[in-house]
Amino acid sequence: MTLLQRIKDLVRSRSIHVSYVDVGSCNGCDIEILACLAPRYDIEQYGIYVHNNPREADVLLVVGAFTLGWEEKLKMVWDKIPEPKAAIAIGNCPISGGVFDRRGSYVDPPVSKHIPIAAEVPGCPPRPTEILSAILSIRDTVFAGWEVKQR
Amino acid sequence: MAASVFWYLREFARFEWVQKFLFAKTAPLMTPAHFRGFPEPTGKPCMHALYCMMVCPAPGAIEVIHREDGWVPRIQKGHCIRCGLCVEACPNGVLTSGRVLETVGEQMTSLVFSFRIAIDRDRCMGCGNCCTACPVNKIADAQMGSGGHSSNDDVIMRVQGGDVQVLHEEKCTGCKTCEQSCPNDAIRIARILEATQQPVPVPAELTEDGQ
Amino acid sequence: MKRTVDVNIPLGPIHPCFKEPARLKCETRGERVIGAEVELGYMKKGIERIMKGRPWQEVMFLAERVCGICSVIHNMVFIEAIEKISGIEVPPRAALLRVIANELDRMQSHMLANFSYCYTIEHETLAMYLLDIREQVMDELERLTGARVTCAYIVPGGVRCDIRNEDRDTLSASLDRIEHDLHRYAKMFETGPMIALRSKGIGILTEESALQAHVVGPTARASGIAVDMRTNHPTYRKLNFAPVVRHGCDNYARVMVRFDELSASIGLIRQSLRALSPGVIRGGGICKAGTLRYSGEAPRGELTYSITTDEYGRVAEIQIQTPSIMNIEACCHYMIIGVDSIADVTSAFVSADPCIACTER
Numbered sequence: 001m002t003l004l005q006r007i008k009d010l011v012r013s014r015s016i017h018v019s020y021v022d023v024g025s026c027n028g029c030d031i032e033i034l035a036c037l038a039p040r041y042d043i044e045q046y047g048i049y050v051h052n053n054p055r056e057a058d059v060l061l062v063v064g065a066f067t068l069g070w071e072e073k074l075k076m077v078w079d080k081i082p083e084p085k086a087a088i089a090i091g092n093c094p095i096s097g098g099v100f101d102r103r104g105s106y107v108d109p110p111v112s113k114h115i116p117i118a119a120e121v122p123g124c125p126p127r128p129t130e131i132l133s134a135i136l137s138i139r140d141t142v143f144a145g146w147e148v149k150q151r
Numbered sequence: 152m153a154a155s156v157f158w159y160l161r162e163f164a165r166f167e168w169v170q171k172f173l174f175a176k177t178a179p180l181m182t183p184a185h186f187r188g189f190p191e192p193t194g195k196p197c198m199h200a201l202y203c204m205m206v207c208p209a210p211g212a213i214e215v216i217h218r219e220d221g222w223v224p225r226i227q228k229g230h231c232i233r234c235g236l237c238v239e240a241c242p243n244g245v246l247t248s249g250r251v252l253e254t255v256g257e258q259m260t261s262l263v264f265s266f267r268i269a270i271d272r273d274r275c276m277g278c279g280n281c282c283t284a285c286p287v288n289k290i291a292d293a294q295m296g297s298g299g300h301s302s303n304d305d306v307i308m309r310v311q312g313g314d315v316q317v318l319h320e321e322k323c324t325g326c327k328t329c330e331q332s333c334p335n336d337a338i339r340i341a342r343i344l345e346a347t348q349q350p351v352p353v354p355a356e357l358t359e360d361g362q
Numbered sequence: 363m364k365r366t367v368d369v370n371i372p373l374g375p376i377h378p379c380f381k382e383p384a385r386l387k388c389e390t391r392g393e394r395v396i397g398a399e400v401e402l403g404y405m406k407k408g409i410e411r412i413m414k415g416r417p418w419q420e421v422m423f424l425a426e427r428v429c430g431i432c433s434v435i436h437n438m439v440f441i442e443a444i445e446k447i448s449g450i451e452v453p454p455r456a457a458l459l460r461v462i463a464n465e466l467d468r469m470q471s472h473m474l475a476n477f478s479y480c481y482t483i484e485h486e487t488l489a490m491y492l493l494d495i496r497e498q499v500m501d502e503l504e505r506l507t508g509a510r511v512t513c514a515y516i517v518p519g520g521v522r523c524d525i526r527n528e529d530r531d532t533l534s535a536s537l538d539r540i541e542h543d544l545h546r547y548a549k550m551f552e553t554g555p556m557i558a559l560r561s562k563g564i565g566i567l568t569e570e571s572a573l574q575a576h577v578v579g580p581t582a583r584a585s586g587i588a589v590d591m592r593t594n595h596p597t598y599r600k601l602n603f604a605p606v607v608r609h610g611c612d613n614y615a616r617v618m619v620r621f622d623e624l625s626a627s628i629g630l631i632r633q634s635l636r637a638l639s640p641g642v643i644r645g646g647g648i649c650k651a652g653t654l655r656y657s658g659e660a661p662r663g664e665l666t667y668s669i670t671t672d673e674y675g676r677v678a679e680i681q682i683q684t685p686s687i688m689n690i691e692a693c694c695h696y697m698i699i700g701v702d703s704i705a706d707v708t709s710a711f712v713s714a715d716p717c718i719a720c721t722e723r
């Protein structure tokens with residue numbers, strides 16, 4: 001691995017832009033992601049910047065049980081994110097449908113049917129520390145040596 | 152505009168702010184002990200009452216499986232919503248989660264199950280599948296035939312006159328095996344849950360003090 | 363008649379200011395918004411459909427997950443409706459503990475709403491301050507109930523667990539600290555010159571249009587309508603409670619109503635803590651058949667559950683009316699009409715504190 005590649009990896013893992021998309025959650029996981037911004041957890045000290053623009057993002061946080069309204073739209077959002085990218089499923093809903101996965105509901109879990117998911121954070125909702133450690137756990141592996149993998 | 156600049160300067164020149172800016176560190180991000188996390192086994196033996204599975208509100212979150220040394224409850228992460236009802240409903244204290252088990256012991260709270268059998272007379276065909284499938288019936292009358300007929304009065308239910316008759320509703324364990332075996336959705340088991348507490352003895356000095 | 367419209371600007375469904383997917387189409391002439399249309403339907407999960415035929419121990423958790431931000435009040439309204447149907451009495455200690463949990467939940471919801479507003483008008487300092495004290499409220503909620511967001515605290519006939527004596531002291535100490543900080547932040551919002559430029563006189567919802575749009579909650583109380591379902595609640599009646607009303611009708615008034623309600627909530631929690639008498643926290647009781655329409659005051663306004671249960675206490679029919687739908691309609695038809703720039707559309711929309719998850723369920 002060249003020195004340039006190492007510098008690129010280091011920089012990438014220390015500056016992550018996060019976008020989140022809500023595909024039909026109850027807002028519980030949303031506010032736990034928002035709580036990560038709080039001075040107590042302070043997600044920006046790790047170089048993670050949360051905003052809501054997929055075109056600038058590296059990591060997509062998927063929240064919610066995938067309602068039918070998102071059938072084609074989630075793929076569109078995922079395609080807009082520039083490479084290298086990763087998606088994290090936050091909460092029970094994108095993993096299994098949670099309490100909504102019953103006969104008669106309008107949800108279509110899991111989200112991994114539609115976009116590739118790199119990490120899953122179980123919990124209904126997960127604590128902010130769990131979300132934080134999930135983002136931190138993938139940042140060194142997913143983005144490492146991306147140019148090498150491309151070749 | 153000048154007022155605004157002055158306002159911000161005053162805000163940042165506060166002693167508290169300067170102190171925090173210089174000395175504050177990120178708090179250790181510990182999960183507090185009172186947080187209701189995923190249920191963990193306490194080591195007590197599971198007696199296969201299955202109340203945890205009956206009370207669980209999330210589909211597929213808990214199942215009791217058989218290992219070499221007995222029954223063990225297993226939590227599925229990704230399905231479990233960490234509500235702690237299984238901890239509260241378990242009569243033997245097999246699981247623990249946060250402070251739930253502790254408070255249940257201290258405050259004598261309990262979740263009491265009762266089961267009712269409801270048979271839709273318009274739908275029931277009297278096939279007797281529910282009577283033969285019922286595990287309590289199997290113990291009460293091992294000779295029960297495929298028609299669900301029995302001369303034993305100890306069975307929960309039996310087919311009498313082309314219809315299912317419930318004899319001993321109180322013996323039902325709420326397993327819902329009959330529901331699954333019914334071809335016509337005629338039988339439904341209602342799992343009725345009651346949240347109760349034995350009264351806390353009021354300290355003597357409080358009762359005398361003019362309550 | 364054909365209308366000429368300069369540009370039709372869509373906001374959303376994924377927008378940096380909106381926390382949830384909603385699409386807002388604004389018809390503009392120049393920078394001035396002359397009409398707007400809201401498009402929902404990204405979050406429909408069919409919760410009411412899957413609630414049918416289930417006993418309370420399952421519906422309770424589904425009701426909590428109608429809205430994760432105000433989960434305690436959904437739990438409380440559903441359980442109190444079931445209790446009213448079945449004639450279950452609640453012990454006085456449990457009723458007061460419910461008020462404490464509910465007011466803590468209202469505090470964190472209002473702080474989050476005010477955080478969103480401050481974040482939208484790019485006043486991040488105040489936003490982060492509010493988020494910081496919200497964490498302290500969440501700590502207290504966690505210490506009382508055992509979970510941060512979906513607490514599952516209220517069950518028919520009482521509550522899940524009692525408050526401990528040491529937790530009572532921590533709660534009162536923490537309330538003092540929160541009140542001290544909150545007072546300063548409310549003052550900052552009240553006197554901040556930049557905040558006033560972005561908030562005063564923007565997103566006007568007059569009293570007549572508020573009545574026409576059937577707005578509820580802080581949005582209605584900021585337009586001078588004294589409506590609060592807590593005044594009908596038996597436990598709140600014993601406490602000294604009066605709704606907070608302002609007559610500003612703009613973004614500023616709506617956010618200030620929430621700041622005032624935060625102080626009112628702290629007062630209510632203190633009164634409840636003082637009134638707590640020893641006793642049982644669960645009365646027991648089995649759910650019975652019946653039909654009832656029952657309302658409670660969610661952080662965003664009036665929340666109504668219309669429930670029919672069968673003889674075994676299972677929910678046969680249920681309809682939920684959540685507050686946000688009226689507020690979103692009022693926002694689109696009155697508040698953002700005639701604002702001077704597109705930047706004010708998002709701030710007016712966020713000041714009404716819309717919750718898309720409970721609107722669509």
